[in-house]
Amino acid sequence: MARRAKTTLPEFDKTPDPIRLVQRFLATEISPKFELIEMLDHAIGVHHSGLSDETRSLIEWLAEDGELRLITATTIAQGINFPVSSIFLSTTNWPYGDLGFRN
Secondary structure, eight states: OHHHHTTOOOOOOSHHHHHHHHHHHHHHOOTTTTTTHHHHTEEEEEEEESSSSHHHHHHHHHTTTTTEEEEEESSSOOOOOOSSSSSSSOOOOOOTOSOOOOO
16 A cells, blocks of 8 residues: 555655654665655655564654654554544455454
8 A cells, every 4th residue: 555655645845854864764774775765755654563663663753743644554453543634444354253243
């Protein structure tokens, strides 16, 4: 979803300092080719368990400060309180068996 959104959301004319700070961290600690760096140029963040704790915390910080236009996340059930105006679910299927809900 983040990759698709990147093709439609414009890049910043001037990247905000907090985003540039996170991009430098990611380039140094992970790789200059890390895909999230380019997504941040479009104000897109990702949040999932495959990211380091530090990276997830930095994405949360950017979201809390209103620096991101879009966040894609693997879960919204872990108590993360992002200041968002809309939530889109890619599926309503529950992958862990039947909990009594019906589509």
